[in-house]
Structures are given as structure tokens and as C-alpha cells.
Amino acid sequence: MSTYFSCPRAAACTLAIALAFLLGGCSRGEQTTLPTPALVHRGSRIVVPANSPLRQRLRVAPVMLHQAPHALDFPATVEADPAHMANVLPALTGRVVALKVDLGDHVERGQLLAVIDSSDLAQAYADVDKARDALNLAKKTLDRARGVEQAGGAAVKDLEVAQSSHMQAQAEYRRARARLAALGGNADAKADSRPMDVRAPITGTITALSIAPGMFVNDPTASLMTIANIDKVWVTAQVSENDLGLVARGQAASASVPAYPGRLFRGTVASIGAVLDPDTGHDKLRIAVDNADHALKPNMYARASVAVPQPAQVFVPQSALLMNNDSTTVFVEVAPWVFERRTVELSYDEGHDARVLKGLKAADRVVVTGGVLLND
Template sequence: MHQTAPATYPQFFFRSSGRALRPVAAGLAVCAILFGGLACARADTAMVRDDHGRLTVAPDSPLAARLSVTSVTLASPSRTIPVPGEIRAEPSQSLSVMTPVAGAIVSLPVSAGDHVTRNQVVAELASGDMALATTDATKARAGLDYARRALARAQGVASAGGAATRDVESARNAWLQAQAEDDRATARLAALRAQPGQGGVIRLTAPIDGTVSAVNTAAGAFVTDPTAPLMTIVGTGQVWAVAAVPENLADTVHVGQQADITVAARPGLTAHGTIAAIEPALQADTRTLQARVVLANDDAMLKPGMFATVTILTPQPPRIMVPQSALLMNNDTVTVFVETAPHTYRRREIEIIYDDGDLCEVISGLSAGDRVVTQGAVLLNDD
């Protein structure tokens, strides 16, 4: 008969010999490898108690520390509509400088591209009409003074009984005429922005702060047409961003909506404003509706003529939004874990509308005030 060799098993010796302890250590290592996974699984199971789908997590467990719970709220996200646009000078800030009288240009201290401030002298003209106006004003002022003194003398003589009433009335009439003539001459000088005694030189000043965009004359030229612009000054302290809204989006754009404006020539610069006006008719050639955004431009970074992108923010009705990190996907079913009590959670199916952002809209399954697990939900398991 053949004898079967006895089975060999790990030997455990509890002796003080160094050689004898080696098999003991080897046996413990094998046990750790064979049963480590089961022990971890039992430890994880001990963290979560499943009561018919209601999961309770031990408050002092490592799993509880990895869960983040957030209340569901109503949000009003904005739909963004990017459309092409252009930076334009505000028409009321683009003014032409013209001379009110004919004359020869004796000084032209500015040129195209120069920045000017309000009331800065931009041109000087020698004009016979200007000389006549200042002379008339001086004569009218002298005549008014003489008439005033003559009326005072007549009134004094009359009070002493030495003059007739007719003389007083005549002096009063002369004084009234002199006063009217002085008012006329003064108004004429005011229209020319001149002062009595200035002579025949008229100084033209900038009506606004801005930049000289064009100069149409030169020193030494004789101006005969008062309606011809000598130069054009464009104010850049405020500009327009004009958006070209496509015809199919015209009904979504309204006055008062917020808009962000970016320009390719200024990377990193974003201007913010609101739609101030919308033209009533479409552009026939482009089939677009022009919406105007007024922008402050104190630093003159935005130049008229720059191409821009106008992103119009269209507010949407309040909706329930949740972070996409809270979603658990199971085939075609989307679920979240809802906290029903402290450290107690239940899986709930929801319907959503996918979005490219961090949030998505919930159509059904959640209400405002529900608390959902937004971080660590995948660690919960109620299967």
C-alpha cells in the first residue's frame, strides 16, 4: 500500500528562537494578503447602514468627512448671445469747429491726432467783421454811459424847476436806445465768443475734450465760407458699442439688458454696459437689428472703428440647478442622493437638461430646499 504524504500547512512556532519566528511572520503576511480585501470591505460596510434604501453614515467615519451636502436653490441663469459689433464715436461728441466770420488764419496750433481740452484755443483768425463787432461794442458801451449821465442831469434840473418835462423824456428815450444798442453789440460779441477791446482777432476754442480727427485748413488760408468746418474734434470720453443682432434673435434683445463687450485689439479687456437703445428697423443689407450700448472710455482704450464682440445676457426664468458633480449615471437613469436626516441619505431619480457648464437644470425630482450630496456621492452604495 502506498501511504499518502501528509498535507503541509503553515507552521506556527512560538519560541524565542529567531529561526522559529520567521515562519510565523510569513504566515501573518499571507493572512493579510488573503483576507485584507475582505476586512476592508467589512470596514466600509460598517460605515454605512442600509435600511431598505435609506443609507445612514456613521458621523465619525472617514466616509462622512468625504461627503459634501448642498441645499438646492432656485437660480436665474443668463443665456448669453454673442453677436458682432463695432465701437463708434457718439454723434453728440463729434463736433466740427467753424468760424462765425470770414477772415485769415493767423495761427493753427493743433493738428490731426492731437488731444485737446474744452476751451483750448485751436485756431486764431484776423477778421474785419470781428474788428467791426468789437468796435461797435465799445461805441455802444460809451453811448450808454453818456445817455445815463444825460438822463441823470435832466432829472436833476427838472427837480430844481429849471427843465421841462419834455427834456427829461427826451433824455430817457436816448438812454433806452443806447441801452438797446449796447445789448445788441454785447450779444454779437457773445456769439463770437469775444470781449470788448479784443480787436480784429477771433480765437476759436475746442467745444469739448477730445481728439482732433481732421484738419481742413492751414495757417495763412483765408476763410470765406463760415459754414465750412475748419477741423473736427471727436470726444472719446464716451463711446458706443453697436451690436448687429441677427433677425431671428431680434425678439430676445431689449433695452436695459446687460452686455459684455470685448475687442480683439485689446486682449483681456472686457467692458460692461447696458443696452440703451435699439433701432426700430432692420438693416436692409445685413438683416440685422442694431442695439446700442453706451460705454465710459475715460482712458481712451476703445477707439472708434474697432471691431468688437457684444455678448448680450438674457435672463431666464428661475430654475432648479444642481452641480453636475452630484449626478450618478445608471444607464439612462440619473439619480442623486438626498439627505433626509442628518447623515441619512436616499437615492432619488431626477430628470435634467444637460448643460456645458458646472450646473445643470433639474426638470423633476427635486424641489427648492432639498439637500443633495454634491461631493462623494459615488462612495455611497445602496445596491
């Protein structure tokens, strides 16, 4: 029985001796190495060791501190400048015998637009003719009275009457000519060529037309056509009451329209309305824009952008921002390859960059690429 139980003990001893020799050989040969950790947490800080693969994937850059305006966008429409628009009104009633322009035509100041046959204008011509004739008669009477007076055959009072009649005839002739000129007539025109010429008061484009040849114009207060000079136009934006304190006259602005994708029409804020629309609570902000090529047409839909001045602020790329619960954070390098999470308060987003109000200063360096790899 003793021999039967001694064999397992001997085998166990042999196995233990062999394992000891094996371990001893390993300790005297190659040493086993543990892999380098990607990052190490030391309290609130994160250390990226020298051999960490994260060093190849992280990019750190200093924050930027500069002053840049913030762009506010508003819906808008293109309008002609009222100071460069004119409604063409008929001086008198009458029948349109000729129309020289069409809707959309470009006209120059003084250009003939239409011809109207007016009985009232004929009466004005007749008044000039009568006044001219009366003046001629009064002059002849005065000359005759002077001659008689010089010959001693007339009383002084007769000469004075002739002089008064001549002066009154001169005044009436001047009045008749002035009225005829105000109606667009020409006192020196021939008797058989006296229609009423309607001419352009300004240079511009015909934007509205309400007459046709043969039509009778019976309302001198109704516009025949509208001329607008659109070399400069207004882009009228609708600004909410909350944004009124941010805009002011003279600020740089721009506009874009769907008809010309990618093109910006630059101008300045020319005026801000004095009264809000009671239905919408918005105010009208007008941007003066040069429009030499007439690309902008009145009533076009547009988007207006106003550059609102801002103080110098810290800017970081959007890629540096990370969400941590309900807050926005960045990783700040507090020592070489040592980072600390910091909560920031943002202002406006400006394209690829974001304005930072609190949490960073100009000397800070932040992780701008790969910051998500440092998240827990």
C-alpha cells in the same frame, strides 16, 4: 480473428478509464472560475457587477440645478457717444492765422484751438464801440437836461426825450455786446488785439481736423474739427430680428476687441434702435462701456455679448452627453451601479456645461465620465 478485433476494444476501454480518473481528480482539486462580465443587460437597464473593471472607469455625479444667464454674441463696432461729441463750427468767416492743436490731441473745455482773423468780427467790435460812444453821449445829454430842468430853464418834454435816448442807447449797447460775446469776442479787449478765438466747447480728443494755418474759412456751417469725449463709449452691436425679443435695456453686457485678447470690457445695454435696417434686417443695440484708459477707439471692430436672463435649469457636463442615432442621451443611475439610458432635450451650450430642458430633474445622478463604455 477474434483476438485481432478484441485488442482495439481493450485499448478504448483503458483510455476511457484513464480519462474518468483524470476528470475525477480535477473535480476534487482546484475548481475552474469564469471571468466576471464587465456589464450585464437586464431589459432596458445596465448593471455593472461588483468586480467589473468598469467601476474604476465610470464617474457618476448629480446634475446641477441653478439659474444662469445665457450669453448672446453679436458683431459690433466701437463708437463715440454722440451726447459727448461736438463739431466745432466757426462763428464767422475769416482766415486761420494760428492752429493750436493737432489731430488726436486731448483738449480741455475752454482751451484755445485756433485763431481766425475775421472782418465780420471786426464789424462786431465796431458796433460795440459805436454803441458805447452813443451811450456815453446819451448819458451826458440826460445829465445836462436834468440840470437845466432843475434850474427851471427846460421843458419837461426835453428831459423825457433825453431819458428815452439814454434808454435806447443802453439797449443798443447791451445788444452789441451780447452779439460780440456770441461770436467769441471780448468787448473789453484792446483795439489792436481782437482776433476771433476758437475754443473747445467740451473736454475730449480731436478726432477730426479740417483746417490749417493760412486757410480761409468761408462756410460757417462747415466743421473746423470734431471733439469726442471717449471716457465712455458705445459698443454698437448688430442684432438680428429673431433675437430682439431676448434683449432689453439695462441687461449686463460685455465686449472684446482683437487688439486686447482675453480682456473684457463690461457695460450695460443703454439703448435699442427703434427701426431695423431694411437691407440687413438688423437693429442697433448700444452698450455703454467705461473707457477711462481710452483703450477702445472709435471704429474698432468688436464682439458684443449680452447676458440674457434664464429660468433655473438643469445643467450637465458636456462629457455626459452621448449620441444615440439622432437623439442625445445620458446614462442615469437608477440604483447603485444600475444605469438606464435616457433621451434629453437641450437648450444652450454654456462652455463645459449644457442646459437641459427635458429628460432630467434635480435629483438625478448621471454618468459624467466613461459613459461611452456603457454603449451597446
